[in-house]
Amino acid sequence: MSAFEDGISRVMRILSSKSKSLRELAALSEREVFDFYRGANLVGLDLSQQDLRGMNFDDADIRFSSMNGTIFDEGAFNRSLLDESQNWLKDEFVYSLSDIENHSSDSILLFIKFRPGFVDSCIDILGMRFKEFSARSNVGESTLRKARKGDIISFETARNILSFLKDTLPLFDPDQQKLVSNKLRQPMALFFSGGINTAFKPVSPEKLSRLFQMREEIAASIPNTNYLSWRDTAEAIEWNYTYWVERDL
Known part of the structure; x- marks a missing residue:
């Protein structure tokens, strides 16, 4: 079977499926479920009572879709196109691990703020003690406390935290890896300018x-x-x- 024929076969499996589960439909594509719906047109659908954890909807249009009772990861809809009634789906955090890794901090000096609780949740999932995480990530305890609370920290500090989380994941079991990896890939940070004799601005x-x-x-x-x-x-x-x-x- 050619790549084209294989692609058509996957599309037909999705179209002929009676499932209403976004997760199950994405799995039929045999592509990664996490980003399958990025940029998708999901306008006016009944997406209520679905489990969308481990999925991201950057640039997806979900206006006028019902999301009642749906569960999802924090940040999953932060960069989606929403209508006013759906603003409860998002918070202010729009940058993920890849955005932080790819930013040229040698060109523009910026600072970072993590979603409060993000660092703590990763530490808890991995079952690490706070002092251990601080020592192994090369981030001082006072600075790590700032990151945990959602205070503004340097780009270098944020990268140390995220790099340690990313690099240490292979040491943990698959369930722990998946939970932390999903948190790293979802939007969970803000960038700020200022701080040098000026106020911080997002x-x-x-x-x-x-x-x-x-x-x-x-x-x-x-x-x-x-x-x-x-x-x-x-x-x-x-x-x-x-x-x-x-x-x-």
Whole structure:
């Protein structure tokens, strides 16, 4: 069977299924269930009483769908398209492990805030003592307490915590691995600028993308410099953009 024929066969299995379970339908595709519905059109469906734990719905459109009694992971719908009646499905946290790993912290200085309880829940799942986690993750106890409470911490501290969680998972049983892995992959953090003689301000994914674009435009406007090798704050980028780019528009 060719790859095309195999794909058609999977689609037909889904279409002919009588199941209303999003999990069961995704499993029929033989693809990873976690991100199967990212970007999907789920408008106006009855998704009530479903168990959607271990699934993520980034960029999925679920407006006007019933979610009564549905259980899901924190953050699963934080980057979905929702209607006003569905705002209870989300909180403010929009960044996941991959976003933190992929951010170029050598380019833009940012800080991080974890969802309160996120770190504690991971420690509890792995059955670790607080002091052990602190020592093995190379994060001081006072700083780790800040991360647990949802206070703002440095990017480096956040990466140490997440890297340790990710790297230590193979030492635990599959159920523990899965629970922590799902928490790492769901949105559970916020990015902040400021903190250096200025108030902290949240940085949305849209603003972050714009900041990187602004850096490119600044670099093109400053002659004979290696500007892109510098690390700037968001505030410095905005000031430099005003001075070097907007003045010439």
